[in-house]
Amino acid sequence: MSDTHQVLEIRDVAVHFNGRSGLFGRSQFVVKAVNGVSLDIAAGETVALVGESGCGKSTLSNTIVGLQQPVEGSIRIAGEEVVGARGKALNDIRRKVQMIFQDPALSLDPRSTIGAAIAEPLIVRGIARGEALKSRIAKLLTEVGLRPEHADRYPHQFSGGQRQRVVIARALALEPALVVCDEPVSALDVSVRAQILNLLVALQKRTGVAYLFVSHDLSVVRHICDRVVVMYLGRFVEIADRDTFFANPKHPYTKALMSAVPEADPRLQRSRERLILTGELPSPSNIPPGCAFHTRCPLATEICSRVRPELTSRADGSTVACHHV
Amino acid sequence: MHEPIRPLLDVSDLTVDIDGARVVDGVSFTVAPGEVMALVGESGCGKSLTAFAMLGLLPSVARRTEGRILLGDRDLATFSERQLRKARGKDISIIFQEPSASLDPLASVGSQIADAYRIHTGASRADAFEKARQMLVDVGIPDPDRRLDQFPFELSGGMCQRIMIAIALICGPRVLVADEPTTALDVTIQAQILDLMKKLVADHGTSIVLITHDMGVVADIADHVAVMYAGRIAEIAPVQDLFDHPAHPYTALLLASVPRLDVAPKADLATIEGSVPTPQEFGPGCHFASRCPLVTDKCRVEQPPLFAQGYGHRSACWHIDRIAEITGMLP
Numbered sequence: 089m090s091d092t093h094q095v096l097e098i099r100d101v102a103v104h105f106n107g108r109s110g111l112f113g114r115s116q117f118v119v120k121a122v123n124g125v126s127l128d129i130a131a132g133e134t135v136a137l138v139g140e141s142g143c144g145k146s147t148l149s150n151t152i153v154g155l156q157q158p159v160e161g162s163i164r165i166a167g168e169e170v171v172g173a174r175g176k177a178l179n180d181i182r183r184k185v186q187m188i189f190q191d192p193a194l195s196l197d198p199r200s201t202i203g204a205a206i207a208e209p210l211i212v213r214g215i216a217r218g219e220a221l222k223s224r225i226a227k228l229l230t231e232v233g234l235r236p237e238h239a240d241r242y243p244h245q246f247s248g249g250q251r252q253r254v255v256i257a258r259a260l261a262l263e264p265a266l267v268v269c270d271e272p273v274s275a276l277d278v279s280v281r282a283q284i285l286n287l288l289v290a291l292q293k294r295t296g297v298a299y300l301f302v303s304h305d306l307s308v309v310r311h312i313c314d315r316v317v318v319m320y321l322g323r324f325v326e327i328a329d330r331d332t333f334f335a336n337p338k339h340p341y342t343k344a345l346m347s348a349v350p351e352a353d354p355r356l357q358r359s360r361e362r363l364i365l366t367g368e369l370p371s372p373s374n375i376p377p378g379c380a381f382h383t384r385c386p387l388a389t390e391i392c393s394r395v396r397p398e399l400t401s402r403a404d405g406s407t408v409a410c411h412h413v
Numbered sequence: 414m415h416e417p418i419r420p421l422l423d424v425s426d427l428t429v430d431i432d433g434a435r436v437v438d439g440v441s442f443t444v445a446p447g448e449v450m451a452l453v454g455e456s457g458c459g460k461s462l463t464a465f466a467m468l469g470l471l472p473s474v475a476r477r478t479e480g481r482i483l484l485g486d487r488d489l490a491t492f493s494e495r496q497l498r499k500a501r502g503k504d505i506s507i508i509f510q511e512p513s514a515s516l517d518p519l520a521s522v523g524s525q526i527a528d529a530y531r532i533h534t535g536a537s538r539a540d541a542f543e544k545a546r547q548m549l550v551d552v553g554i555p556d557p558d559r560r561l562d563q564f565p566f567e568l569s570g571g572m573c574q575r576i577m578i579a580i581a582l583i584c585g586p587r588v589l590v591a592d593e594p595t596t597a598l599d600v601t602i603q604a605q606i607l608d609l610m611k612k613l614v615a616d617h618g619t620s621i622v623l624i625t626h627d628m629g630v631v632a633d634i635a636d637h638v639a640v641m642y643a644g645r646i647a648e649i650a651p652v653q654d655l656f657d658h659p660a661h662p663y664t665a666l667l668l669a670s671v672p673r674l675d676v677a678p679k680a681d682l683a684t685i686e687g688s689v690p691t692p693q694e695f696g697p698g699c700h701f702a703s704r705c706p707l708v709t710d711k712c713r714v715e716q717p718p719l720f721a722q723g724y725g726h727r728s729a730c731w732h733i734d735r736i737a738e739i740t741g742m743l744p
Contacts, residue, residue, distance in 0.1 A: 133434045140599040277455035282670035282682035311672035348604035349695045350629030352671045357632040
């Protein structure tokens, strides 16, 4: 059934962690970080995953690249099932999905030159060596806006933005179909952030790579993404195309998130209607029954605390999980 | 119009050196009662050092070499450490970026708030705790009686920042310095904290010096903005003026590099080529010269003073008349 244009197909994925607390860890509990989510990403598409810290967005991204095992569900990358795959089959799939993390200083080995950092995936996969490897590295460095002679330098000789370019070059070395970007510009200064966003867009136009873009910054999301997924306490609460999403957000949590992000325009920012949530994200080890958002929701009624709303399709193509919209 | 007869806080010519390098260079600004002054800039521009210097909290490698910090009619720059200790918390307070790192992990939040009050007023323990409880209500912490006995690890980041604000404000200081107070918090919590700060200004007339890199936060809360670059103020203006008519190439580019509603999706954003120079690389002229699209020979050798550009609006650029060219260079 797999459509070859989908680079990622997630079905009903759940990721749980076992926790212990109390004296000698006698009381056990389960943290349901991700709880039954499904999502497709097409080739060349950029999908944003947004939500507060603790909503499960990083756990989901780690699971997609194979750093976490789901307790249930299926993850297909370019049509191949990841869950349960082993050995060479798994390695071949993993090549197609790469990851970029928030802090480039922590993603690079300070003792290895950036040339070596970019070469590593190519050597491990036995793709190139010798002169071919060198020219491949030079090409990758040029593609991300660095110079081939930078290959002999160490990470500390670069600025934060340049280091993130190196990390991007390394992620692209294996020509992945999907790159999971976990807050890739959050640690960067504003002027540098724009350079990296421009680079990500340009690389996508050239290579057709798809991005899963994890971010809390909705102005960046609006700029770079085709589709937006909002996550709250382990579940998706709204999925919509960018234009629909920003023109007509539906879930009360989406609206709250949007009004919380200040617009960089004083007149607009001070005149717009704002919905400020009271309270904070409940613990994922103790998710409220019914709709998980009902404890902070301005629209909550009795049914919300009993029955969990399913994601349902709306006329404009979005899907929303709410009893009242 | 916010210009009062006399500003509450008048910082002039503040200068800080680290190892002979001038990391804050002649920073001057004033803050009126009940006004929010934002110091914005990228990492390393000297905005946090400016804040620390105002409270005498500079790290030991840094030294304030010049400057006047008038709070009312007293100059904090001439204060002894003993006098500063009395002033900090009572007349001028500070909150930091990482609230959980600023609180004592081994003391209940109630005693941390009450201590701040007892030190400055000599109040009894019971009175101080009652005052602390009242502060928790003021900063919007539900169930204050239970919270007083809790420890920082039991509270979320947003809650810890509210505790920090309670400690900072319990003695009713006239000035609150907030160093990236919401950077470590989620946007929903950031919105709550910004609203709390607005309420403080409205209810108590507290003046705020807000250090931030986020133009959205500036747009939300600031009355005046000082844009800093490489240790100097590049431009200072009332907030709406700054966004509408930036008069320094750095400000103009910075504003254009933020994705805004009127920029088409996936279109190229404006960027600033190169990176911020280190203090060792500062030249004799304008510090932005190495990255500025309008640069001329004069910029490299002669430092531009802050030229008046309108009411309360000043810009340190030799080519203010050519700022419009920046717009033409944008993607």
